[in-house]
Each structure stands twice: as structure tokens, then as C-alpha cells.
Amino acid sequence: MLVPLPPEGSRPLVIAPSTGDIFCMRTPFSSSSSSPSFLWRYSPNADPETWEPLCIPSYASLVTTCNQHLGRKSYVPLSTITATLLGHHLYVAGGLPVPAASRYDLHAKTWERLPDMHHLRVQAASTECEGLIYVVGGRALDTRYSAEVYDPTAGAWTLIKDFVPQPAEECVVATLGKRLVMLTRSKIEPEWQLRVRDGEAWHELGEVPDSVGQGWRRAEMVPVGNEIWVVEDRWWMLKCVGGGIRVWPTFSGPGFWPEGNAVGGREGFANAFSLVDGGKGVEWRKIPIFSVPVKGL
Numbered sequence: 400m401l402v403p404l405p406p407e408g409s410r411p412l413v414i415a416p417s418t419g420d421i422f423c424m425r426t427p428f429s430s431s432s433s434s435p436s437f438l439w440r441y442s443p444n445a446d447p448e449t450w451e452p453l454c455i456p457s458y459a460s461l462v463t464t465c466n467q468h469l470g471r472k473s474y475v476p477l478s479t480i481t482a483t484l485l486g487h488h489l490y491v492a493g494g495l496p497v498p499a500a501s502r503y504d505l506h507a508k509t510w511e512r513l514p515d516m517h518h519l520r521v522q523a524a525s526t527e528c529e530g531l532i533y534v535v536g537g538r539a540l541d542t543r544y545s546a547e548v549y550d551p552t553a554g555a556w557t558l559i560k561d562f563v564p565q566p567a568e569e570c571v572v573a574t575l576g577k578r579l580v581m582l583t584r585s586k587i588e589p590e591w592q593l594r595v596r597d598g599e600a601w602h603e604l605g606e607v608p609d610s611v612g613q614g615w616r617r618a619e620m621v622p623v624g625n626e627i628w629v630v631e632d633r634w635w636m637l638k639c640v641g642g643g644i645r646v647w648p649t650f651s652g653p654g655f656w657p658e659g660n661a662v663g664g665r666e667g668f669a670n671a672f673s674l675v676d677g678g679k680g681v682e683w684r685k686i687p688i689f690s691v692p693v694k695g696l
Contacts, residue, residue: 406439406450413484415505419443422489423450424480438491438503453503481525485532485551492534493520500534500549500556516547517558524572528579535581536563536570543568564594564601573620575627578678582607582618582629591618591629595678604681608670626673628686 406423414421421441438453445451480494490513492500498516503509520537527533532549536542546562549555563570567583571591574580579596594601607618607629621628669686 413482413489415484415487415489418505420505422453422482424482479521479538481520481523481534483525483527483532485527485530488551490525490527490532490549492516492525492532493523493537513549514554514556516556518542518545518547520547524570526572526574526579528574529577533572533579535572536567567592571618571620573622573627575622575674576625578674580620580627580674582620593672593681595674595681597678602679608683608685623671626671626684629670629672 419442423439423441439450440453441450480491482489482491484490487505489503489505490500491502492498492513493516498519500513500516502511502513504511516534518537518541519539520534520542521539523537523542524535525533526535530551532551533546534549535546536544544561544563544565544567546559548557548559550557563581564583566585566587568585569583571582572579581594581596581601582591583594584591591607593604593607595604596602619630621630670683671686672681672683674680675682
């Protein structure tokens with residue numbers, strides 16, 4: 400099953416396992432864009448041919464305020480927000496001149512403004528673990544090594560100042576089982592380094608094989624069943640649905656279902672890992688990536 404291409408200039412965020420909905424974020428290329436919608440959703444159970452625009456209230460109000468102040472349409476880099484799922488809510492945070500956060504109810508289809516984070520975070524990483532939302536790092540020096548944790552029960556953010564191991568300049572986080580895992584890299588360590596959270600500290604598990612971060616390409620960790628796929632920026636179209644091994648194309652294809660019919664040429668591979676020895680060790684394997692011709696591309 401091929402998903403229709405999302406709006407131009409968008410990037411994938413997350414897939415909701417309970418509904419199969421795919422969410423992507425789009426930032427206008429210029430201030431002349433007339434589109435008021437930044438978040439888009441594809442619902443296979445609704446209209447399998449269309450992406451639906453979803454406006455984020457807190458972000459839309461900020462754009463309106465900027466427009467009124469400047470007397471013209473303003474450009475807000477919303478592609479730098481982060482998003483993650485917890486239960487039937489999609490949480491989005493950061494990426495703005497204010498430390499805003501909101502969540503979207505997948506069932507009620509309504510938005511709720513959350514308390515602001517302690518810091519503005521641009522290009523942060525995020526994940527859910529044990530019922531908490533972790534928003535980690537950011538491009539600015541004052542946020543690079545810290546994290547903020549949102550407790551939906553308490554309705555509040557907790558700041559953890561020393562969360563990301565130094566000298567990391569970039570990080571990616573995910574959850575495998577009940578453990579936090581992190582990829583980090585820096586100019587000193589240009590290859591992606593894998594770590595797993597052990598209590599209040601990070602345990603080093605070594606480099607990602609075959610230099611997935613070579614050339615400063617961005618990477619993403621995609622949970623698939625009992626392992627995590629480490630995917631280069633070129634393969635951001637790969638996302639898992641539920642706990643199975645099916646993968647949906649969510650970016651500028653072509654892509655394919657692994658159990659589908661004819662495939663095109665082999666395009667490379669992704670690295671996948673699972674934790675062993677109680678989280679103190681790691682096992683790697685390679686996942687081949689293929690493509691199929693898509694009409695009109």
C-alpha cells in the first residue's frame with residue numbers, strides 16, 4: 400500500500416499505532432505562503448487519497464501575533480518542532496520563539512495547550528517512556544545538554560540540567576521496551592555513538608556500524624517490534640505501524656511495504672539493533688532498503 404505524497408516541503412513526525420494515522424509537519428518556504436496549516440494528517444481509515452491539514456492553536460496564535468506586530472505575514476520555522484505519541488495523544492513541543500507545547504487528542508480530534516517548557520528548544524529530540532514525555536537537547540548551547548520531562552498526570556514539566564552526555568552536539572532519542580536509548584555525535588566524535596539509560600546515567604554501547612552519520616547526515620531511530628532501526632536522513636520515509644515489521648513510506652517516496660509485490664532496485668540499507676544482557680550489550684543487523692517505481696515521479 401502506497402501512501403499519497405504529503406504536502407511539498409513537509410517532513411514526517413510520527414505514526415499513531417492505534418489508528419494508523421501519519422502526521423507530518425510543513426513549514427512554508429517563504430513569508431508569502433497563504434497556508435495556515437502546519438501539521439498534516441493522513442488517515443487510511445478516513446480518506447486514503449488525501450492529507451488533512453491540522454492547525455496547532457498555540458502556534459497559529461503566535462503567527463497571528465507576529466503578523467499583527469509586523470503588519471505582514473511572518474515566517475515561523477515550525478519544521479524544527481518535535482513530536483511524540485503517548486496513548487491517544489500526539490504531543491508537539493518547541494521550534495518557536497516561545498517554549499510552547501500542545502497535544503492533539505486522536506479520538507476527540509481536539510487540541511489542548513500545555514504549560515510552557517522551561518526553555519525554548521529548537522530541533523530537540525523527543526520520546527515517550529514509562530508514561531512520561533521526554534524533550535531532549537536543542538541547537539542552542541543553553542539547551543544542548545538538558546532535557547525536560549512532562550508528566551501528564553501532574554500536568555507539569557521537570558527540567559533535568561545534565562541529561563545529554565558531553566561533548567555531544569546533536570542527539571536522537573527513542574524508547575526500546577522500558578529503556579531510553581540515545582544516539583549522540585560531535586565534531587570530536589563525528590560518528591553516531593549509541594547509549595542506553597541505566598538508572599541516572601548513560602551506558603555506552605559503541606558506534607553505529609558502517610558510519611550511518613558519515614557526512615553529518617541526520618539519523619532517526621524507529622522502533623520496530625523488539626528492535627530499533629537506525630535510519631539515515633535519506634530514508635526518513637520509514638516508520639513502523641504497531642508492533643509489526645510493516646513499514647510505511649511517509650516522505651517523498653518511492654517506498655514500499657516489505658511484504659508487497661514487485662520492488663525496484665536496492666537503494667542501500669538501515670542498521671537495526673536489539674539490546675542484550677539486560678541492556679548492557681547490543682546486537683546489530685542490516686535491513687536492505689528497496690524502492691518501487693511510482694507513477695508521476
